Amino acid sequence: MKEEIKITLPDGTTIKHPKGVTGNEVASVIGAGLAKAALSIKVNGNLYDLSRPILEDAEIEILTDKSDESKTIIWHSTSHIMAQAVQELFPGTKVTLGPPIADGFYYDFDTEKPFTTDDLLKIETRMAEIISGDHEFTRETIQKDDAIKMFKEKGEEYKLEILSEIEDETVSIYTQNDWTDLCRGPHIPTTSKIKSFKLLKIAGSYWRGDEKRQQLQRIYGTSYSNEKELEQHLNRLKEAKLRDHRKIGKELELFAFHDIAPGSPFWLPNGMILIRELEKYLREKLDEAGYVEASTPMLVKKSLWEKSGHWDYYRDNMFVVDDGEEVYALKPMNCPESTYIYAAKTRSYRDLPIRIAEIGRLHRNEVSGALGGLFRVRQFTMDDAHLFLLPSQITEEVNGCMKLISDFYSIFGFEPKYYFATKPDKALGDPELWDKAEVALKAALDTQNIDYKLNEKDGAFYGPKIDIQVKDALGRSWQLATIQLDFVLPERFELNYIDENDKKQRPVMIHRAIFGSFERFIGVLIEHFTGNFPTWLAPVQVVVIPISEKHIKYATKVYESLIKTGVRVNLDSRSEKMGAKIRDSETMKIPYMLVVGEKEAENSSVSVRKHLTGDQGQKPLEEFIKEIKEEITERRLNNLN
RNA sequence: GCCCACGUAGCUCAGUCGGCAGAGCGCGUCCUUGGUAAGGACGAGGUCACCGGUUCAAAUCCGGUCGUGGGCUCCA
Structure with missing residues (x-):
């Protein structure tokens, strides 16, 4: 009699099966429907192919297309099919890696001729044939030596390199439709489980992401077990395009780029309003949180950067200015200079902590290919701050930073997520201080009951840090804020304070940013709000629309009383029809349109139309002013997104 | 920086096989005076990114430069 194993289902029931059951x-035993929908199985936490024998007692979970894990399996299987199609259509192409990624998959190929868009269509056609052939994915375990022999014969040098790094004696290979790839798996049972797929783009990449190694051709794609999900995915891409801050920035006249200053935005008057409002809000928050503000020079002698270490490690990213007598560099960071503010006078332990904010304009010479809209620029304005404190104050100060950050974010509707990064292998500074600091950071996270993810050994070489990410309205994550401890800079710049025993001691330094840079943050805000800013941020908050020339006089009165109360208001007195004026204001995403004519002039009222919402009816001008003032002062969200 | 694609009016874009530079929006002037998403007429506006080459002839073909976009971490 064959040996039996115990299979435990997610609901706790157990079923006995012969050893080696798949x-x-x-x-099938659980149900025919499930067997049909099944794509993979989780066995004691490991993903298995459905055809792979189970050899021991196991807790299992059958995965259908409802699970995220099975999506990655579908994507990975599709990448194999794509690789097969590519090698058939373009003989001599060598395969490298083809993993699933966030929303699909890619495969990197070494090919003599780069792929064209037409090639993608050909590849898609061949893939469709393979998929409809309903071929099985079969797994085989073979000796590594045999695998080496096999891939050597095929001339797949990249697979050989991968094999040389594998320590196990056996490896697994997967075959579909007579095409075989080295792969850990698992895969879907048959190719026909893929019901929809699309190849999305061609891109260059490097073998192992290393620019010194072979340049490869990457094809990105995505696939699903039904038509609908692909459609949804393509819609998401479309939606993201509509929200693109570069497009909206141009339409709303927020900023412009010009060849004359690559990577540096020209802020137009409308965009400047965003900067001014953010600055205002930021400074209010900083004042409340006990910060002082400083400003340090933009152009500094290179000896400063030598001392800070930037000259050795960051020079490629710095703009260097030689005036013929002296070599200067534009500051790429504020921190080294902030130490001069601290050291401008003798500090006592009684003075600490000192929190120095700097809204500083920085220049970084990013390589041309890295630039992108407002998200990656060469000149930007950082909302920076440096805190100088006693080691015993770390927990409290980090707490303060986190509170400041979550407070700041809440009015934009952002939920912060925290990542705690600890000491990396290559770290500078006193190990004892490192330990203390990590304990203190953890204490800060714990006292606030913050849910965080631990990124071990991911800290900066100069200290541990907490990174904060937010998700925007489209569910995309952005890293904006960071809180970093620094033990190295106080050392390099020989900072000190006088302790209670009249002895010099080193302070600990914290670098922190709330939203990183104005440029990037505004880019994120534009996409988050689709340009439909809350009223307090909107470049133009109200537009007054007289119905005809006869009503310009009253419209001017309305306009002036709004200006007087500090509302950003335009008067649209063009000889256009009201409909056209409304259309233009809607296009410019102006929060409020005040239509005024005969009726309104008679009783000092305005007819309010709200952006994207429509006619709100008539109300007294005074009432409207009171309401909008309140909305602006409280910095209310408009919930239009 | 590297690979691919792209660069035509302020904006969005068309321009076939190499043969006189186009549209809509916007802008200007005039007409129109209106009740919640485009009223009408006329007009101005171009070194086809830049430099060079091929050709009788280049927006178009070739080479280079600059710029923009996508990608270059997601580990068989």
């Missing part, structure tokens, strides 16, 4: 068989 996921397919287990699923």
Whole structure:
């Protein structure tokens, strides 16, 4: 009699099966429907192919297309099919890696001729044939030596390099439709489980992401087990395009780029309003949180950068200015100079902590290919701050930073997520201080009951840090804020304070940013709000629309009383029809349109139309002013997104 | 920086096989005076990114430069 194993289902029931039973068989016993929908199986936490024998007692979970894990399996299987199609259509192409990624998959190829858009269509056609052939994905475990022999014969040098790094004696290979790839798996049972797919783009990449190594051709694609999900995915891409801050920035006249200053935005008057409002809000928050503000020079002698270490490690990213007598560099960071503010006078332990904010304009010479809209620029304005404190104050100060950050974000509707990064292998500074600091950071996170993810050994070489990410309205994550401890800079710049025993001691330094840079943050805000800013941020808050020339006089009165109360208001007195004026204001995403004519002039009222919402009816001008003032002062969200 | 694609009016874009530079929006002037998303007429506006080459002839073909976009971490 054959040996039996115990299979435990997610609901706790157990079923006995003969040893070597496959996921397919287990699923069939549970139900025919499940067997049909099954894509993979989780066995004791590991993903298995449905055809792979289970050899021991196991807790299992049959995965259908409802699970995220099975999506990655579908994507990965599709990348194999794509690789097969590519090698058939373009003989001599060598395969490298083809993993699933966030929303699909890619495969990197070494090919003599780069792929064209037409090639993508050909590849898609061939893939469709393979998929409809309903070929099985079969797994085989073979000796590594045999695998080496096999891929050597095929001339797949990249697979050989991968094999040389594998320590196990056996490796797995997967075959579909007579095409075989080295792969850890698992895969979907048959090619026909893929119901929809699309190849999205061609891109260059490097073998192992290393620019010194072979340049490869990457094809990105995505696939799903039904038509609908692909459609949804393509819609998301479309939606993201509509929200693109470069497009909206141009339409709303927020900023412009010009060849004359690559990577540096020209802020137009409308965009400047965003900067001014953010600055105002930021400074209010900083004042409340006990910060002082400083400003340090933009152009500094290179000896400063030598001392800070930037000259050795960051010079490629710095703009260097030689006036013929002296070599200067534009500051790429504020921190080294902030130490001069601290050291401008003798500090006592009683003075600490000192929190120095700097809204500083920085220049970084990013390589041309890295630039992108407002997200990656060469000149930007950082909302920076440096805190100088006693080691015993770390927890409290980090707490303060986190509170400031979550407070700041809440009015934009952002939920912060925290990542705690600890000491990396290559770290500078006193190990004892490192330990203390990590304990203190953890204490800060714990006292606030903050849910965080630990990124071990991911800290900066000069200290541990907490990174904060937010998700925007489209669910995309952005890293904006960071809180970093620094033990190295106080050392390099020989900072000190006088302790209670009249002895010199080193302070600990914290670098922190709330939203990183104005440029990037505004880019994120534009996409988050689709340009439909809350009223307090909107470049133009109200437009007054007289119905005809006869009403310009009253419209001017309305306009002036709004100006007087500090509302940003335009008067649209063009000889256009009201409909056209409304259309133009809607296009410019202006929060409020005040239509005024005969009726309104008679009783000092305005007819309010709200952006994207429509006619709100008539109300007294005074009432409207009171309401909009309140909305602006409280910095209310408009919930239009 | 590297690979691919792209660069035509302020904006969005068309321009076939190499043969006189186009549209809509916007802008200007005039007409129109209106009740919640485009009223009408006329007009101005171009070194086809830049430099060079091929050709009788280049926006168009070739080479280079600059700029823009996508990608270059997601580990068989």
